[in-house]
Amino acid sequence: MSAPGRGREATGADQAARRPSPxxxxxxxxxxxxxxxxxxHDEDGDLTGTWDGDRFWFLLLGEQHEILQVRGRWxxxxxxxxxxxxxxxxxDWNRERIWxxxxxxxxxxxxxxxxxxxxDLEHGVTDDQLGQLVACGLGTGVQFFAALGGLVPED
Structure with a gap:
């Protein structure tokens, strides 16, 4: 059995993907x-899309555009x-859940x-971390909106 990190050498692209970058x-x-x-991209240049009929935005906030925000609107x-x-x-949702x-x-x-x-991603983020954060924002937002439909009936 080889020691961790030995046996297969990571390519330059693999190493770059694992290194945090802005x-x-x-x-x-x-x-x-x-x-x-x-x-x-909307008229403000923000990245946006629709999931299950709900609008989501992917924004960079802060002085250095270092804060990633995934925002959804029902x-x-x-x-x-x-x-x-x-x-x-x-x-109820905010009391019982983090995201x-x-x-x-x-x-x-x-x-x-x-x-x-x-x-806050001031110190950068790897591709895998970024994917996980975007998936978290999008997935938990979709979950909330789906639950909301049953809790707030239409007229």
């Missing part, structure tokens, strides 16, 4: 497209009389529900 939207886009997802906008039920669902952070925001048409997973 996050940028092209890396996020490459991950998503590599998984067969369709994404586009496809429904709720009328005022559904706000209390939505708040209960949001509070995603979920919140309700009042907008012109009614109340909108959002999810967010934000990670």
């Amino acid at each position: 996050v940028d939207l092209s890396r996020v886009e490459a991950y998503l497209v590599g998984r067969g997802y369709h994404v586009a 496809h429904r906008t709720l009328p005022a009389h559904r706000r209390a039920a939505a708040l209960l669902a949001v509070n 995603p952070k979920v919140y309700l925001r009042d907008e012109d048409e009614g109340s909108a529900l959002y999810t967010e997973v934000s990670v």
Whole structure:
């Protein structure tokens, strides 16, 4: 039995993929497209796509664009009389789970529900880590929106 790290030499590309490097939207886009997802850039230049009818954005925030945020918005906008039920669902979710952070925001048409997973990547991120973070933000957001449909009935 050979010692760890011996036997097979990693190629230069393998080593580079395992080395943390700055996050940028092209890396996020490459991950998503590599998984067969369709994404586009909106009028603000943000990377966005739709999963199960819900809109998600992949944003870089912070002074150095070092904070990756995966933000989702539920496809429904709720009328005022559904706000209390939505708040209960949001509070229950946030109390019982770490990801995603979920919140309700009042907008012109009614109340909108959002999810967010934000990670500070100031020191860089490997391709595998980036993929895991994007998948976490997207997957847990989709989970929340799917659960929400049963908790907040349509009129």
